[in-house]
Amino acid sequence: MASRDNNDALDTKLYKIRGAQYCKDDRQTTFRVYAPRAKNVWVILTAFGREEFQIIMQKMDTGLWEATTHQAPPGRTYLYLIDDCNGKYMLRIDPVSFSVIHISEVDQIQSVVHDQTTYKWGDETWLTKRALSNPLCAPLSIYELQLKSWRNGFHQPINFRRIASELTTYCVTMGFTHVEMFGLLEHPYNWERGYIVSNYFAPYHDHGQCDDLRYLVDYLHQHDIGVIIDWVPTHFYHRHNSPWYSSSLHELDGTNMYASDNSLWGTLYFDYNKEETRRLLFGSALYWIDEMHMDGIRYDAVSQMIRRQSQDIPAAISFLRELNQTIHRVYPGVLCIAEETEGYPNLIRTMDFDMKWNIGWINDAMNLLRTPNNERPRHWHEKVLNMLNSARENNDKMILTLSHDDTDCHNRDHHKTLFACVSNGRNESEKFSDLRNFFAWQAFAPSRGHMIHMGDEIVQPISWFQRFRQGMSSVDWSLTEKQSFHSKTQQYISDLNYFYRSYPQFWQHGEQDFTMIYECGRNLIVAYHRGIYNNRRIAIIHNFSNRGYKSYDISLPTWDPNVRRIGKTVEIFNSDNLSYGGSGLFQNEKIDVVHMHSEWIFFRLAIPALATVVLEESLN
Missing domain, CATH: 2.60.40.1180 (Golgi alpha-mannosidase II)
Structure with a gap:
């Protein structure tokens, strides 16, 4: 791959070149899309989802197609009409859309022209402090949430701006240092978690447009809350909505520019041997840090990205190493976090991650909770001592996580909730004592930080995912409306977080x-x-x-x-x-x-x- 330099905009910051680039000075928008094998490409400017203007694009030597017009001010919706290398015509959303919107009249997602200079940030103090600090020697207490179901069900989405104050107040009250948001990238199904991604630059359309998300991030920063995006560079959504329209980036010019083979999730794995794959994903990661001020990237499903069928994937490993090194050099203080489940040796050192989720810890910790008290001595060494001693000996810096996957019970199975884990307790008092002990273990044991998923801070008995799929808020807020073990546990988590943050002994040198x-x-x-x-x-x-x-x-x-x-x-x-x-x-x-x-x-x-x-x- 070409050398990474701040001025190498085409390679590392393609969001400065591609997409709909609006220029305030001459009130023109320049559209650029990469489709090197296409025969012809048009920009289709729409109103209420229907074609209003059609503009032919010119092909450049780089494989980009370009057109400039006065007829596409900010807010204008558009699609590309691509005559691909096979002679097939299809309407496509822009792969580098900064905002997308659902047009109900035609039941389509369409791209939106946006002026990237409009929003005025107010988080300069936060960014300066971030660049001068070492996040590995600072408190890290993360609240993981899915915005589309944290407060309301997915049928009643809340705009980023409207949720900003409530979410920020809650995080401040609870003592979290960061939020980690999943389902933030544009995805096609509102009833899914948000890991089947269709656009790597646009925020999920039901929450608003990119400036709405900027407002939320800015608001959190101004209240000293960091923001981590759950990023999905392993696989992508590839299904076309119809024979003449697609919101996927797959086969944009009729060829396969991005994919390798079928994934575990009914999507396609990215092929990191393909230059366009590396370029697109590299640009996406930098966009979320550069333009959206994210403080960290959590890389989803790294295990499947770097090793499949017992074979390493060298191109993926080199891609991750190069991207992480670039982030550390250009954006000091930004965290690169791996979700890696197979125990790849020396992952952090090999690929220059800052830290990884400790999947083994949460599995053993939840199994200990499930173990009746009289049987626990038999599992003492494997479930407690080994975990404590291995933390210091392990070369990988770990976050002790309780994530959405750990308490995702699908549709009917309740056994994975925290509340179900302590079903052997003799009474409610004993069950919640066991859980308070678990949370203290997570916060105080040797690590580089800890994370809890929405709803687990109140130990709700029904899985967040079951509630989500029923169209309800994933968090059962009714449990906190009266004095109960649930509301007292919520207060406990708040005190635990602030206590942890107050004592550098827990985090100044980590494990x-x-x-x-x-x-x-x-x-x-x-x-x-x-x-x-x-x-x-x-x-x-x-x-x-x-x-x-x-x-x-x-x-x-x-x-x-x-x-x-x-x-x-x-x-x-x-x-x-x-x-x-x-x-x-x-x-x-x-x-x-x-x-x-x-x-x-x-x-x-x-x-x-x-x-x-x-x-x-x-x-x-």
Whole structure:
């Protein structure tokens, strides 16, 4: 691939060249579309979906077709009519559409001319701060959501601008540092999650146009909330709507410029050996950062992108490495995050990602929740200790995620919800104690951050996806309208986030700030240290059993030179707090640091059942 340079607009920033480029100075719009094998191409300007003007385009040596006109001001809808290499005529949306709209009169998605200079951003302070910071040494607490179902069902979509204030207020209240949005890219089916993508530059049409999304991102930034886009570079929507109209980019000029073979999802895999595939996707990623001010890209389904049928795909690996290196060089502070499920070795180093989702952690953690208390000691090493110890030893920087996939129960199966995972609990109190302990484990265990999916912060008993497919809001907000374990858990998540953010010991050095203190599989108790800041160190104690202790001794590792420096130690967090729905009976007003002889030093404290206690040590 050609060298990546800021001035290499055709290769890296094709959104500056292609699509409908409106010029304010002369009030003209220049259309450019890449269709090198087409015989003829026309711009069809429409009104209410019907053709109003037809403009012939001229073919350039680069394979681009071009036309300039005064008849296409911002807001004008248009399509391309392409006479492809096979002599077939078809109306197509622009593959580089900055906005698209559904025209009900003809039941079509059509492209919209847009003036990219109209929106005036107000997030300069945020962007400056982002460029000067290292996101790997900062708190990262992500709220994952699908905008089209977060507040309303997909039958009543909310515009980006209208939802901005409510979403931002909620994230600030809940203490999240970032939102991660899936279903943001244009896709053809409103009743799907949004991973079957038909256009890689336009936001999903039911939420508005690109300036509406800019407003939402800007609003979040001005309230110190980062935005991560869930990007889908592995496969694309390829089906044509009819013999004469298509919203897909497949076979635009009659040839296959992008695809390899059929994917797992009824779509087509991209072929990264094809220059146009690399160019289009490279331009899409940079567009969302450059023009839409995204703070991170989460790459969907990387496993299927880089390795299939036990064979590496070198072109995909080199594409990812080049794209991530370019993002890091041109947009410092922007995160590149991989969703990779097969454990590809040294993925971060090989492809220059910042971090990846820890799929193994969430699978084991949810299985531990499902395990009856009396059976947990048998799974102690595989489900708790191995996960804690491997975090520091693993070369890949991990986010501990609870994602939309983890609690997606399809149409009828309820077993994957968090609430279902604790069905073995003896009563509601015990079930929610187990869940509070789980969330504390996710927030405090060694990692580079954590993520929770919409609805899981209130532990709704019905899957978000079941509610979504029934046309309801994916989040059952009625659960928070009265005092209940659900509303108390929501408050707990908020406090947990703000507590995590307040202590750099959790995030200044990520998983490297971790030392095991104590473990007892018989009692299901584990304790570990998390970093030192301003001569203060954090100690975490998790109890995964349903037995509480009014007095329990946690022995400290005497080989640690800081252990003998421990002075005053105080409890600073307890998941069994009465306000969270806990018992409130195991609070530690005082922590004793006991020295027995010269060889044994231990904490003596109360430990609630199914709970997490956090201590702060002053090091003398």
